[in-house]
Amino acid sequence: MYLQEIKTILADTLSLPPGAADALTAESALMGSIPELDSMAVVQLIATLEEQFGFAIDDDEIDASTFATVGTLAAFVQHKLTA
Numbered sequence: 001m002y003l004q005e006i007k008t009i010l011a012d013t014l015s016l017p018p019g020a021a022d023a024l025t026a027e028s029a030l031m032g033s034i035p036e037l038d039s040m041a042v043v044q045l046i047a048t049l050e051e052q053f054g055f056a057i058d059d060d061e062i063d064a065s066t067f068a069t070v071g072t073l074a075a076f077v078q079h080k081l082t083a
Helices: 003-014 039-053 070-082
Strands: none
Touching: 003 039, 003 070, 039 070
16 A cells, blocks of 8 residues: 555655655544645645646546545556556
């Protein structure tokens, strides 16, 4: 799974405080739980994922469940890479 990579991307993209990404687990909630993850940050995060992993994300592939937890975001990346 891509959990560690997602944690690093979240920390970098959202400019999380030092050590904050280390505390994240697959079950850590994202939307509504991390104040830095607003609508503009989601757009930036999507662009970073596309760049980092070399895939394109269509608008209809994204919904709230994708960003529910760190684990659901990592599972989305894994699905994109194996599709």
